[in-house]
Amino acid sequence: MSRNCSTQKLKILGEAPWWIIYQGSLGFKKFTIKCENSIIQTYDLLVIKILISC
Structure with a gap:
């Protein structure tokens, strides 16, 4: 199974x-976070998992 x-x-x-x-x-x-300022940062799944409900 693959998701877009x-x-x-x-x-x-x-x-x-x-x-x-x-x-x-x-x-x-890993998740890629892109800000309006075109700033791209990489966070660990454990960190993003708390921020968003996947």
Whole structure:
């Protein structure tokens, strides 16, 4: 089973809206967070899992 990448808007710590892009795979390992400022950061699944309900 494979899922396409999805995008969701989420506010983190009241910061500006961040775009959370997660890649679907047999197991989600890392999430890519892209901010309006074109800043891309990589977070561990454990951290993002708390921020979003996957």
